[in-house]
Amino acid sequence: LLGLQTTSLGRSIHHYDAVESTQKIAHKLAQEHAPEGTLVIAEEQTAGRGRMARSWHSPKGSGIWMSLLLRPELPPQKAPQFTLLTAVALVQAIEDICDVQVEIKWPNDLLINNRKVTGILTELQADSEQIHSLIIGIGMNVNQKQEDFPKELVDIATSLAIEKGSEVSRAAIVQRTMYHLEKYYHLYMEKGFAPIKLLWESYAISIGRHITARTFNGSISGIASGITEEGVLLLEDDQGAVHSIYSADIEINPK
Ligand code: BTN
Numbered sequence: 017l018l019g020l021q022t023t024s025l026g027r028s029i030h031h032y033d034a035v036e037s038t039q040k041i042a043h044k045l046a047q048e049h050a051p052e053g054t055l056v057i058a059e060e061q062t063a064g065r066g067r068m069a070r071s072w073h074s075p076k077g078s079g080i081w082m083s084l085l086l087r088p089e090l091p092p093q094k095a096p097q098f099t100l101l102t103a104v105a106l107v108q109a110i111e112d113i114c115d116v117q118v119e120i121k122w123p124n125d126l127l128i129n130n131r132k133v134t135g136i137l138t139e140l141q142a143d144s145e146q147i148h149s150l151i152i153g154i155g156m157n158v159n160q161k162q163e164d165f166p167k168e169l170v171d172i173a174t175s176l177a178i179e180k181g182s183e184v185s186r187a188a189i190v191q192r193t194m195y196h197l198e199k200y201y202h203l204y205m206e207k208g209f210a211p212i213k214l215l216w217e218s219y220a221i222s223i224g225r226h227i228t229a230r231t232f233n234g235s236i237s238g239i240a241s242g243i244t245e246e247g248v249l250l251l252e253d254d255q256g257a258v259h260s261i262y263s264a265d266i267e268i269n270p271k
């Protein structure tokens with residue numbers, strides 16, 4: 017159906033008209049020993065979830081709402097790297113199909129012309145030593161028109177169709193995303209995170225900029241100096257102290 021060019025990712029697809037959340041279904045399938053590469057796609061989510069316990073607006077038919085199951089034999093500390101790997105694959109998939117420039121805002125937002133087009137939510141089932149399953153949730157606005165967004169999103173969200181100026185094939189995007197994800201997943205397992213990190217940095221807008229990071233226990237401002245091997249953001253504050261940011265919302269301050 018999708019004309020996939022992969023050997024394992026997306027080879028088993030569970031497609032639904034409406035679900036609460038594809039993440040929830042993927043977690044359940046993972047527990048039922050579904051194979052690596054299993055992909056859950058829904059036309060609509062009634063309780064789509066975003067990072068930091070937010071909800072994710074997932075109306076019928078206009079976006080890609082999907083969750084991919086991986087089973088890398090790695091310690092759980094490596095999981096955040098998969099968010100960055102996924103972001104790189106998604107940028108390339110969008111650029112292949114839409115010919116628009118996409119930028120990454122750490123850790124997981126894909127922006128076109130400064131508006132969010134895609135979010136990634138990586139969740140895992142693991143013990144202290146090993147990941148059992150990694151569930152990569154991808155939410156992409158594809159064919160919405162500006163007026164389709166609820167008013168709180170109108171100024172901050174966009175879709176591929178808005179940016180490209182014409183309708184975009186969701187199947188083509190999923191197919192390209194699986195192709196790039198499989199390629200970078202293999203590269204990562206063979207060569208580690210370093211080559212992925214370089215690619216990620218080439219698409220990132222936050223690095224080298226003055227930012228404000230809002231974390232659960234307050235906010236810090238300073239220059240985003242880079243990311244670590246683990247995908248943690250480094251922020252150098254105005255006193256020169258370097259902070260490791262594991263989870264936050266980032267605002268890029270004017271130059
Ligand atoms: C974010 O930017 O906060 C992440 C959004 C992730 C949304 C996707 S849509 C498919 C999958 N199912 C969910 O409930 N959430 C993710």
